[in-house]
Amino acid sequence: MLYTDKVMDHFTNPRNVGEIADADGVGEVGNAKCGDIMKMYLKIKNGVIEDVKFKTFGCGAAIATSSMATEMIKGKSIEDALKLSNKAVVEALEGLPPAKIHCSVLAEQAVKAALSDYYTKLGIDPAPIVGDIGDCEACHVH
Amino acid sequence: MAEKRFVYADNSATTRISDPVLEAMLPWLKEGYGNASSIYRKGREACAAMENARNQVERALGASISKHEGPTEIYFTSGGSEADNWAIKGVAHTLAKKGKKHIVTSVFEHHAVLHTCASLEKEGFEVTYLPVDAMGMIHAEEVEKAIREDTALVSIMYANNEIGTIQPIAEIGAICHRHGVLFHTDAVQAVGNVEIDVKAQNIDLLSLSAHKLHGPKGVGALYCRRGILLPNLIDGGGQERGHRAGTENIAGIVGLGVAIEAACADIPARAARLKVLRDKLIRAFDGFDHTRLNGDPVHRLPGSVNFSFLGVEGESLLLSLDGAGISASSGSACTSGSLDPSHVLLSLGLTHEWAHGSLRLSFSDENTEADADYIIEVLPDIIRRLRAMSPLWERIITE
Numbered sequence: 001m002l003y004t005d006k007v008m009d010h011f012t013n014p015r016n017v018g019e020i021a022d023a024d025g026v027g028e029v030g031n032a033k034c035g036d037i038m039k040m041y042l043k044i045k046n047g048v049i050e051d052v053k054f055k056t057f058g059c060g061a062a063i064a065t066s067s068m069a070t071e072m073i074k075g076k077s078i079e080d081a082l083k084l085s086n087k088a089v090v091e092a093l094e095g096l097p098p099a100k101i102h103c104s105v106l107a108e109q110a111v112k113a114a115l116s117d118y119y120t121k122l123g124i125d126p127a128p129i130v131g132d133i134g135d136c137e138a139c140h141v142h
Numbered sequence: 143m144a145e146k147r148f149v150y151a152d153n154s155a156t157t158r159i160s161d162p163v164l165e166a167m168l169p170w171l172k173e174g175y176g177n178a179s180s181i182y183r184k185g186r187e188a189c190a191a192m193e194n195a196r197n198q199v200e201r202a203l204g205a206s207i208s209k210h211e212g213p214t215e216i217y218f219t220s221g222g223s224e225a226d227n228w229a230i231k232g233v234a235h236t237l238a239k240k241g242k243k244h245i246v247t248s249v250f251e252h253h254a255v256l257h258t259c260a261s262l263e264k265e266g267f268e269v270t271y272l273p274v275d276a277m278g279m280i281h282a283e284e285v286e287k288a289i290r291e292d293t294a295l296v297s298i299m300y301a302n303n304e305i306g307t308i309q310p311i312a313e314i315g316a317i318c319h320r321h322g323v324l325f326h327t328d329a330v331q332a333v334g335n336v337e338i339d340v341k342a343q344n345i346d347l348l349s350l351s352a353h354k355l356h357g358p359k360g361v362g363a364l365y366c367r368r369g370i371l372l373p374n375l376i377d378g379g380g381q382e383r384g385h386r387a388g389t390e391n392i393a394g395i396v397g398l399g400v401a402i403e404a405a406c407a408d409i410p411a412r413a414a415r416l417k418v419l420r421d422k423l424i425r426a427f428d429g430f431d432h433t434r435l436n437g438d439p440v441h442r443l444p445g446s447v448n449f450s451f452l453g454v455e456g457e458s459l460l461l462s463l464d465g466a467g468i469s470a471s472s473g474s475a476c477t478s479g480s481l482d483p484s485h486v487l488l489s490l491g492l493t494h495e496w497a498h499g500s501l502r503l504s505f506s507d508e509n510t511e512a513d514a515d516y517i518i519e520v521l522p523d524i525i526r527r528l529r530a531m532s533p534l535w536e537r538i539i540t541e
Contacts, residue, residue, distance in 0.1 A: 003461075011461060017531050032534050033494040035455055035474060035483065039533040057534035059457035059474070 003060060004094040010064035015071050018053040025121065027113025029133070030106050036062045038110040040070070044118055049073050049081055054110070061100035065107035068092050073111055078118075082130065084111055109133050144520060149468045149513040153354075154303055154331060154446055154504035159397070160356035166400040167358065170393035178390050179379065188392045192218075195399025199363050202406040203348065204339035206368060217364045217382045218395050222330035223254035224375075225349030225364035228386075229326045230258045230297055232372035233347070234267055237294035237324075246288045246296040246323075248272045248280050250304075250489040254349075255297055255328055272298075274489050277438040278307035286317045295324045300332035300348075304473055304486040304502060305437030306446035308336060315344030324370065330354055330362075334405025335413060335443050340365055350402070352394065356506065357401030361394035412507065416445035419505045419514040423447050426518040430525075432538065436487060436500060445505035448473075450487070450496045453535030454528045459501055462524040468517060473500040495534065 003011070020041035030036040036058035043051035052074050056066040068089050073081040086104035090096050096104060112133045119126035150158065170191060176184025178192050193208070199216045200207050208214035219225045234245060247259055249271045259269045270288045274280050280298055289296070296318050301308045311327055318325035326347035329338060333350045340348055347370070351362040366372055378387025405412075424447055427433055432452035451459070456474025463470050473484025474497070482488070483497035503517060529535040 008461075011458070012465060014531070028533060032498070035494070035498045037533045055531050055533045055536065057453065057532040058455050060461045062455070063458055063531070 002097065003064075004096075006068075006092070006094045007061060007064040007096065010067040010093065011060040014054075014063055014067035016053050016067065016074065017055065019055065020051060020053050023053075023114075025114040025116075025118030027110050027115070027117050029109040029113050030058070030062075032057070035059065036103060036106055038062065038066050038106050040066070040110040040114040042114045042118060044078065047078050049076055049078065058103065058106075059100070061096055061103040062106065064093060065089050065096070065103045066110065069107035069111055078115060081111055082115060084108055105134070144516055146467050147512075147516055149509070149516055151503040151505060151509065151513065151517065152469045152471050153506035153509075154306070154443075154502060155471055156353045156359065157356045157506050158508060159353075159358055160401065160404065160507075162404065163357055163397045163400045167393040167397040170396050174392065178392060179381065188390075192390055192392055192395050195395045198399035198403045199350075199365075202333070202338070202402045203350075203365055204341050205365055212368065213383065215365055215368050217366060217386055218390065218398070219349075219362045219364055219375075219386065220360055221353070221362035222252075222328065222349050222351035225351075225362050226252070226254040226297075226326075226328050227258050228364055228372065228375045229347040229349060229366070230255065230295065231262065232375070233295045233324050233326065233370070234262050235373055236371060238267070242292045242294035244268045244270070244290050244293045246270045246272065246285060246293060246298075248274060248298055250274050250278070250302060250486045251297070251299050252303055252328055252330070255299065256485075259297075268292075274307075276491050277441075278302060278305045278436070278486075278490055279438055279441060280309050280314070282310050282313040282317055285314050286321070289317070289321045289323055293321070293323045295326055297326040297328070300327045300329040300338075301335065301443050302437070302486060303331050304484055304500075305448045305490070306331070306443035306504075307437045308332065308441045308443065311345065312343040318346075319344045331443060331446075333402065334409065335416075335445070337409050338406075340367070346370060352398035352401050355398075355401040355405040356508075358394050358397040361391055361398045363398065413444035415507075416505050416509075419509055419511060420445055420447050422511065422514045423503060423517065427521075430522070434496065436490060436492070443504075445509075446502065447504075448500060448502045450492065451499045451501065451525050451529075452496060453532045453538050454499045454525055455532075456483075456498055456500050458528055459499070459524065462528065463501075463521070466520045466524065468520070471502045471504075473502070474498045 023041040024044040025042040028039040041053045052070045054066045086108040089104045116126035176188040178189040348365040353359040376387045436448040456472025487497035
């Protein structure tokens with residue numbers, strides 16, 4: 001199995017690792033049984049993602065996709081962040097092995113889960129805005 | 143921080159071909175290109191080299207020495223998987239004609255055995271998969287209990303490839319013989335690490351592979367006790383007494399012969415040397431936070447350790463180790479290419495969380511104490527770094 005240089009770079013030097021103590025939205029997807037858990041923290045101001053941090057338990061691809069996803073949404077509007085697709089993450093990483101595509105799905109879901117939490121905290125129903133996040137089991141069906 | 147070095151610690155996966163093995167092989171890839179079936183000198187020389195290698199394998203296993211003691215019991219194959227397939231399917235198909243359609247094996251065999259058994263189940267054979275205990279040991283009395291009137295074969299691995307536990311093979315062999323059941327063992331990991339005597343241990347069929355012994359890839363052997371008739375694996379010419387046709391891979395076979403002779407020349411000394419490295423690691427990680435040693439601490443291969451580090455995922459551990467120059471392996475789902483972590487680790491009763499964090503380090507003659515020291519130096523920081531970014535670890539330590 002081959003990882004691209006980009007994946008290896010994001011695995012070896014992951015961007016935005018950590019936590020945000022006063023995060024406006026926190027999302028966690030995946031489970032220990034499957035071997036991947038992603039947790040994403042967002043700091044949002046005026047509809048813009050000012051800061052983002054993540055923690056991931058998982059394989060090289062899980063760490064790299066989390067890192068790339070945080071880079072892709074940092075400084076972007078919520079609208080843009082909601083448009084982040086797993087495909088875009090895969091492309092930004094210059095490809096992933098077929099068995100690892102589910103990691104990119106997880107990264108997309110982690111962003112959405114964190115935004116969902118953000119809206120919930122504001123007392124707004126996230127479902128019409130964020131949409132269906134999907135569950136972990138579904139992401140394994142390639 | 144230690145100076146970066148390259149440490150190959152995945153010798154249970156494969157080994158580097160040794161210089162003597164390579165040197166012995168090269169002439170058979172150059173001027174010794176004759177077909178072993180040919181009558182002229184080049185053919186005769188190739189044939190003699192092959193038969194010499196066969197004697198080397200026979201001596202290493204305690205099999206009958208061909209020519210002096212009758213026909214051979216050693217068949218060269220493309221490796222361990224082929225030998226496993228041939229032994230199990232061959233015995234099953236032969237004895238099915240006598241109404242024996244039951245096989246006993248264990249839950250934590252290599253896939254070459256498990257998938258072969260699964261394929262036989264589809265054909266209507268019944269397979270009993272014996273459990274292993276938490277230490278990764280099979281109990282001989284469980285084998286005895288599983289044997290039935292219609293049992294054709296018991297197939298139990300000699301030493302487990304992931305956790306390195308060594309099974310009570312002689313005891314199981316004795317039980318099988320008492321009940322008139324054939325006994326096969328996949329000894330791919332065991333050859334060269336433990337003393338094997340197929341006659342004394344009542345082993346009827348045994349699979350082995352050259353590349354685990356500093357030999358070449360693509361060559362192995364099946365020991366099949368005289369009197370056991372296996373169906374032909376490949377029909378064609380008369381090679382391997384007509385059972386496995388095809389022009390022989392003389393260079394590979396010569397390599398296997400030299401490799402197995404070297405590996406079995408002084409097993410106690412070799413094992414003692416490897417145990418120093420192994421036990422150094424075991425001691426170093428004994429008591430390390432949320433860490434366990436998988437497999438029996440004593441009844442295990444001299445050069446193999448398997449740890450689980452909770453809160454860390456195996457593949458990212460391997461990639462990090464690779465970054466530090468260390469080659470190792472894991473039984474995590476991500477490295478097995480499936481959604482589930484290794485069936486071996488789960489068979490010990492490990493939860494998925496523990497199984498995902500597994501790491502196997504396996505040494506060979508080419509490793510030194512400095513290799514073990516280097517691993518001990520760099521591994522803790524890698525684990526701490528991965529745990530620091532792991533939400534699973536965060537959950538574990540806050541609970």
